[in-house]
Amino acid sequence: MFREDLGEGLALALAVPQHAEAIFELIDRNREHLRRWLPFSDATRSPDDTRAFLRSQLQDFIAGRALTAVIYHQDVAVGLLSLNRIDPVNRTAAIGYWIDKDTTGRGLVTRAVRRLIKLAFDYFPVDRVEIHCAPDNKPSCAVAERLGFTREAVLRRSLRAHEYVDDRVIWGLLREEWKD
Ligand SMILES: CC(C)(COP(=O)(O)OP(=O)(O)OC[C@H]1O[C@@H](n2cnc3c(N)ncnc32)[C@H](O)[C@@H]1OP(=O)(O)O)[C@@H](O)C(=O)NCCC(=O)NCCS
Numbered sequence: 373m374f375r376e377d378l379g380e381g382l383a384l385a386l387a388v389p390q391h392a393e394a395i396f397e398l399i400d401r402n403r404e405h406l407r408r409w410l411p412f413s414d415a416t417r418s419p420d421d422t423r424a425f426l427r428s429q430l431q432d433f434i435a436g437r438a439l440t441a442v443i444y445h446q447d448v449a450v451g452l453l454s455l456n457r458i459d460p461v462n463r464t465a466a467i468g469y470w471i472d473k474d475t476t477g478r479g480l481v482t483r484a485v486r487r488l489i490k491l492a493f494d495y496f497p498v499d500r501v502e503i504h505c506a507p508d509n510k511p512s513c514a515v516a517e518r519l520g521f522t523r524e525a526v527l528r529r530s531l532r533a534h535e536y537v538d539d540r541v542i543w544g545l546l547r548e549e550w551k552d
Contacts, residue, residue, distance in 0.1 A: 375444075376423040378487055382480055383444040387452065388430055391442050392423035394449040398472055401519065409509050411533045427452070436460070439491065443471060444485050450475045453484050460497035467492075467503050470516070476511065482518050489519065489545065490552055499547045506531050506538035516543035 375385040387395075394421040399406065407413040416422060432438035437458050439475035441452040451471030457466045467488060468479050485503075492498045503521055505512035517523075530540040 381446045384441040387440040396422040463499040503543040522547045
């Protein structure tokens with residue numbers, strides 16, 4: 373599998389349908405942790421749902437529209453990280469992430485996103501990356517802030533996750549602002 377070791381037990385691997393069982397098991401164990409902020413957990417009922425998602429992400433990768441990676445910690449899959457909505461006309465893309473509740477608080481996502489930003493600027497037609505999150509999603513906003521993103525805009529009532537409706541904070545980082 374295409375996998376990159378980032379040191380101290382952290383690794384990223386290109387997400388492929390073969391990861392479906394492991395990722396489904398993670399989602400199943402983290403339903404409460406994920407459902408407040410992300411819209412997919414209730415609709416993910418079986419490994420086949422996850423397999424279909426991973427297949428579509430792989431097709432988007434082949435088409436140059438996305439890059440989705442599995443986050444590994446100590447050789448165990450602990451989350452997903454994506455470069456999405458790659459737009460070669462406007463040279464923008466958005467980054468999304470989630471991680472197993474038991475592996476939060478260790479800086480794994482910040483380190484993984486740092487690597488993804490470098491991949492975005494090095495290998496994709498992208499000069500600006502965005503992170504979108506709800507203002508009350510403090511851990512997610514903190515990832516953007518820690519990596520030097522600017523809090524640029526708030527779109528009112530523009531994020532939905534199950535029964536929750538939130539404003540959307542748009543964090544932006546430009547190529548020339550990026551310090552690897
Ligand atoms: C959002 C989410 C991915 C953030 O996870 P996280 O573990 O807080 O983020 P990181 O892995 O970057 O870890 C940061 C924490 O590790 C600490 N840390 C330890 N070592 C660190 C290091 N080397 N570098 C950075 N942070 C480090 C930080 O201080 C911070 O802890 P704190 O929250 O107590 O201040 C996680 O909460 C999650 O999956 N939430 C549910 C899904 C979700 O909301 N996704 C985003 C939707 S927009």
